[in-house]
Amino acid sequence: MDLVSCPPSQADGTTFSRVPDGGEIWLNGTQATPGAANVGDASVPSVSVDYSIAPTAGEPVILVVNFATSETVSEVAVYYATGDAPAYNVDNKITGVIGADSAVVTMTDLNVAGEKVSFFVAVSLDNGETYYYDKDNFETELATLTGDPALWYSYTAGSVAAPTLALTFSATPTEGYEAVGLEYSADVEIVEARIYFAAGDSPMYIKNNKVKGEDEASFTQTGVTINMANHDVEDADGVIVGNSSDPGVQISFYVRLALANGFEFYFDKDGNVISDDTNDDTDDGPSDAFKDDPTMWNTYTNKAPAVLSTLTFPANPASTDDINVELGYSSDEEIVEARIYFAGAEGLYVKNNKFKGEDEASFTQTGVTINMRDTDIELVDGTIDGTTSDSGATIYFYIRLATATSEYYYSIDGTAITLMAVDDSPADGAYDSSDAFKDDSSLWLSYTVQ
Incomplete structure (x- = not known):
């Protein structure tokens, strides 16, 4: 059985597909062809970049450039600029160490606290072609990239303090009236305050089982009360198997706060913080082990009212x-x-x-x-x-x-x-x-x- 991780969906209607149809190469940004064979040029690399958007100041900054192509990759390079007004300089180039399907680029000395670093990626093939990629991992003309640094990837070095969080909830809330109060503070704007939950005696992480606190009327930069009552509970196949207010149901849950700089912080039942600073907008990262261990989550079991x-x-x-x-x-x-x-x-x-x-x-x-x-x-x-x-x-x-x-x-x-x-x-x-x-x-x- 093949297992392929799909990149985030693209708003312009392009797809992630095998090229040629049924082949071994997966390309992102190809033309959508519903009901017909996939089309695209498998020689043009499909690229994604993994890195921390807020790496620790003074520590090496590592970029991992993943690629897929029918050709042999001869060089992976990063062109960079520093400061709030980045400008292209052909000499500001760092090449990576190439592996089978990725390259590791070490951004030496580009880790000064508070200094913004912007960059774009270039992938060269042994057929003489070089392709350039913007922050959304789209192949883009060099002239377009050099003329618009807003299209570049970026990070700013410096430690980011974890938000503080205090929870208010009853271990035995009234059925149909379940709620969790969050009181928090952060040095960076909080853009998401979410609860992920599971129901029953064998809880497991399901991404769709969540409540978005940032959508609540009570949401502020200091706290929110999240209504946990009467939410559908899905299983791993997306089938609705229950409700968060079913009589006597145990709910296991954790809180995730996301900041405007892309950092995500997960809080366990003892108040310990698990951080995730990956830029790839997926579920991957240091939080995986926590999400896979519901024994570290908070729990409550509702009761019937008098x-x-x-x-x-x-x-x-x-x-x-x-x-x-x-x-x-x-x-x-x-x-x-x-x-x-x-x-x-x-x-x-x-x-x-x-x-x-x-x-x-x-x-x-x-x-x-x-x-x-x-x-x-x-x-x-x-x-x-x-x-x-x-x-x-x-x-x-x-x-x-x-x-x-x-x-x-x-x-x-x-x-x-x-x-x-x-x-x-x-x-x-x-x-x-x-x-x-x-x-x-x-x-x-x-x-x-x-």
């Missing part, structure tokens, strides 16, 4: 009546709080306006009855504005069930008891939608006292 299954209360109680709110609920975790938060005409959340169902004698792990009768209503400014039993008063309220790891906010949407908000922050989770719900009493329940 469920409010029944809710009854009087819609129009008399001012002298008990106002009993009966709750029925269930949870895989212990219910530690079953509370009602309320507001009067002001309709604003005040933390002190609450009933603690967990303190009631009727409290169990399946339900509680809470009497809302004759309780002072505190305003935002701390003053008291009547009670929950005053005739003519409309009282707004919602239910909050809490476990040791999460809080669940319930109301009625239409006629159905509905989970309106989730807060996973008690267990260091990154997801919390409760503030918006608490700030909008139009979403709460209500009764009006007669």
Whole structure:
């Protein structure tokens, strides 16, 4: 079986193909011929260049020029210039050591910290022909290259400090509300903040199983919260085999930050950093071993939310009546709080306006009855504005069930008891939608006292 690594797709519609059709030589940038034989000149070398775009200052800079051609390569050379305004000089030339299908070019003394080095590649054949290549590995006329240094490859020597990264996520997030918070800093612009993930007990790296944090509305140069809920999970064949929010699924994941200079940094579960400074825009590089070892990734396993299954209360109680709110609920975790938060005409959340169902004698792990009768209503400014039993008063309220790891906010949407908000922050989770719900009493329940 043959194994050939394809270069990145070209935007101009050219292809990577065998020339002649079915032959041994693979060429990049050939004419696309759907349904017909491949065409192209196998004597014209197909070239790619591997190098670090930010090599360590003072250390040798190594370029690997890969080539494929039906002819014999007699010389591989690099023409270079330094500084921010590079200009072609025929004498600025370094030749490489030629192997079977590549040449190694050592850029001696071209490793000064902060100094930009630009270059293009020339490949000479034993038939007397010489071909020149731009930064996209396309064969280009020498006059075009010398006239436009923007077409050249480039690097700038100097150490690049790894970004700092702090993660926020719950080990047991609520099913359908999974999220991971990233807080980071870098000396160079961060252009990508991604999570790569796998689902199940036998995780493996699949490139398509990723979430692009840079596409999130919350993305900034200091952090992003990445929504991990309800993403398709693919296998190695591209078949969708599950969902990231499937009940009880273990998710293994790692974070990759990419900088504007092309550097990529991978972070393991212990906060160790694996850097990748290759320029070839592929998955190759020092990160491969890390991606192939999911035991070094972070993990979490989601859980089902606490469920409010029944809710009854009087819609129009008399001012002298008990106002009993009966709750029925269930949870895989212990219910530690079953509370009602309320507001009067002001309709604003005040933390002190609450009933603690967990303190009631009727409290169990399946339900509680809470009497809302004759309780002072505190305003935002701390003053008291009547009670929950005053005739003519409309009282707004919602239910909050809490476990040791999460809080669940319930109301009625239409006629159905509905989970309106989730807060996973008690267990260091990154997801919390409760503030918006608490700030909008139009979403709460209500009764009006007669």
